[in-house]
Amino acid sequence: MFEARFQSFDDPQPAQTGPRVQALRAELARLELSGLILPRADRHQNEYVPPSEERLAWLTGFTGSAGTTVVLADRAALFVDGRYTLAAKTQIDTSVFTIVPIADTSPERWLEQNLPSGGKLGYDPWLHTAEGAERLARACANAGATLVPVEPNPIDTIWTDRPARPLGPVVLHDLRFAGEATNAKLDKIRAEIASLRTDALVVSDPHAVAWTFNIRGSDVAHTPLPIAFAIVPKQGRPTLYIDSAKLSNAVRHKLEEATEVREPTAFVSDLKALGEAHRTVRLDQATGAEALSRIIGEAGGKVTRGLDPIAMMKAVKNPVEIEGARAAHRRDGAAVTRFLAWLDREAPKGQLTEIGAVEALESFRRDTGLLKDVSFPSISGAGPDGAIVHYRVTRSTDRTIAPGELFLIDSGGQYQDGTTDITRTVAVGEPSQEMRERFTLVLKGHIAIARAVFPEGIAGSQLDPFARQALWTHGLDFDHGTGHGVGSYLSVHEGPARISKLGNTALKRGMILSNEPGYYKAGEYGIRIENLVLVVEGPTAAGAEKPLNAFETLTLAPIDRRLVERKLLTAAEISWLDAYHARVAQELG
């Protein structure tokens, strides 16, 4: 019997928006604030946040992974990006909140136009980066108002049955998966701190904490994160701030070989101490809350902000992680291949729904015996649902996979040796000629990336056009990036490298990225062909002046050849396709 244990399909429950907003407005009046800005964020700018941090959803009913609300005395707006404009309409009470597409009006612009002059807009400095808070402050000033930090968050005052913070158990990430001991990693981090001419680095990204201390947790869904902070000084032992309730004695003892371990409550006082000692402290511009800058600065310290040096270190996988990724992909590929074979038998019967497919696929992955979680909730789109790029199937949207349609399924697994992410688009019954042609144009883009050869130093932005060229010549394109970085039993969406228009980080050997061009025909079907690729040494070229890199495709699962129009492929592309399937057959046995 198939079932999904790591994902659910419940429809979001409407929130009691009216009373909650009323309570918030009363609290804001008590605090003498004109309004509150509230993003969908936790203290670490995580993509997946613990239930205790889902303030935006509690207040508005909106459950998308990104959004912001501004609540003033007499009006309230919910800012959403293109992914969520339709979903938001069904989830929120539009008599209380106006939905504002963020591409039309940013929160800053809306504030300039709606904040009363002389007003005070409250914000929680733990939920905004310093740059984000600066932009809000400028917008408030432009409106003749001021931005005022509020602690505690007014939501926490009125959300009386707020869930407790997560206390997921922490496990050690064994060296046979991690490949590099914590002390070696700390040496590299300290060298970076010295070259940045700073006294200490605050590690605000829990992914970076997990990587540095070789631990994994279970505080959020789909990524094995321990929510924690750390401070690494230029010299001496670092300190890890984490709930002791998450640590068994064995884990604590192992950690203490490399680091001090203190409760989260000590974090703020230790930041203050750094400030009082007039230290220069480096923060991560992407995940460091503005509260950190305030605390250090107000105590007398100096703050510098920039790219997290640990982000680049963990993006480049070491040889053990690389072998782990290969093993995880053989395992995951076998499960997906079994699923695709089962799907080919089941779908034509006309009884299988999108949810059924997700349950089956997850069950095939669990049958490996090594699945720790799915790496994200599966995107399972039959027919027109496949054209909704961020479609999430629920009980009410569930749709039967019908003959004559395309079925798109994007899924992945978390294994201790690697994180996977794969999309396959399959024909159910007889596909139209247009579906086959457009699938083939997407495939040409996928193959162009898979076969790319590029010098050291080239960034993902400089490869992205090759994924689109075939579509472009037909007046088509896809409205998302070609690829994102992937972690090692960490986040399935890992920076800093990306294959996209704005992906400006140089690609380095050892990085793992996705290769996922697509094409979406609204109301009809969606196509995406995704494999993960590893940056490796490229072929030797006579007279080369720069080292060459290439991609090794990690993902092993058949591509639906009934959708391939071979007439549109070049000889080299046909050759790649045949070689890929031969390799799948050989490696999966």
Place this chain on the structure above:
Amino acid sequence: MFEARFQSFDDPQPAQTGPRVQALRAELARLELSGLILPRADRHQNEYVPPSEERLAWLTGFTGSAGTTVVLADRAALFVDGRYTLAAKTQIDTSVFTIVPIADTSPERWLEQNLPSGGKLGYDPWLHTAEGAERLARACANAGATLVPVEPNPIDTIWTDRPARPLGPVVLHDLRFAGEATNAKLDKIRAEIASLRTDALVVSDPHAVAWTFNIRGSDVAHTPLPIAFAIVPKQGRPTLYIDSAKLSNAVRHKLEEATEVREPTAFVSDLKALGEAHRTVRLDQATGAEALSRIIGEAGGKVTRGLDPIAMMKAVKNPVEIEGARAAHRRDGAAVTRFLAWLDREAPKGQLTEIGAVEALESFRRDTGLLKDVSFPSISGAGPDGAIVHYRVTRSTDRTIAPGELFLIDSGGQYQDGTTDITRTVAVGEPSQEMRERFTLVLKGHIAIARAVFPEGIAGSQLDPFARQALWTHGLDFDHGTGHGVGSYLSVHEGPARISKLGNTALKRGMILSNEPGYYKAGEYGIRIENLVLVVEGPTAAGAEKPLNAFETLTLAPIDRRLVERKLLTAAEISWLDAYHARVAQELG
């Protein structure tokens, strides 16, 4: 007899650096400043500056088109980019100035490391953009020092024989070249001002002034600019601030049909008046000096900064400008083709030098009877000189064009109907097999751009990789962008569109850009193949969802087919090459 009237080949004269820096230090001490930062810039951030603004060259002897110096009491640094590190060593007195490659240490970083704590660094607020000044202010603050505006520029106090400001005569740019009357352009500008929610636009870019008011000037070399400012209010007549000595009565009367005309001295007082009336004034972030923000802000006004709306308007050429560009390129192409034929006869004799080639080419262009100027000083590189991307030949560097070498010549003309820019690389005698192969890889990149088909909305950064792909697979690349925008009898380097890694402006029909990939082997030879291209409507594709664009190649001159290794070309590339030469033959008659 051939001669160059629009360019010279004089070696830069060494400057009397010692006494001048001494005088500067004395003046700084009198002003109680710890130092001065001095960029190579005028009040409009022009690429070519009038002699009266060449302060950096006067002080340091450095004549490159970009650089900055910081002079402190006991040390001085000259910051140069990669183009000029070698040239700087020969031009400056290294006992007075330390050359600092800007890629290693930025001025801001150097200041943080060298400014004395409590010190005051002077800067001329007319020579820095607001963003540039902000970065300097932060760097000073990080060093415990302050950034202090100084007017007049201390150089002007000690440079007692400074040339007078330019008073080049202004001519009207006839409607048969401009294609759109000033009042129509002003209507569009006022619509932009309204949508930006601002009260007035300051036009600080003289190129934008020229375009808006359909005038051309002669205040700098190679670009027909009238140095001037303008203010365009949301409603009512604009004001043009320009030396009346530049205007004949006829030109003044014509201008006054559309705009007030006032002396440059009125500009600052009119900015103050806007401030005192609490207006919101929009500045160009690229060319607006920080002085403008100060004046308006200190008087009580509000300043917003962003991309110059006029920049985008003039980047998209109207039908008259487009026809003018085609005519100018037929004319210029005929001249270049005659030159190339002459070169083929002369060069093998072994007597022709780089300077001789430049003189000949300019003479062929002048023979058209319509050449107004060269659009930039020609780059004329024989043999190893071709590998120096920004090579400028002088009497002392002049080199004979020898058989067995490649000769690279990059040149262009200014005509009232268009601006041209073309690079040809020719073989003198017998080229090596490596030269032919690498020339062909560059040609493949050039053809990929020439044949590109891309949807509306695609930016130059998304085409740049196609120019490099063939080189990449051989472990090669070129260290500059693939293309820059070009004006219409205006700047040969016109933003905002670029075909380069950072070219993020969408390409629109009517834009003119260069297509100039290259390959440079230091110490041996350089290859560049450059044509200008016009963005036009692309082919119709069945089922297309987006409008398609393509390039029409404007430049008409033969490419040296002795350097083409046809075995490396695809059938489509050979077809393009043959069709191009057929078109050249046909259009040039």
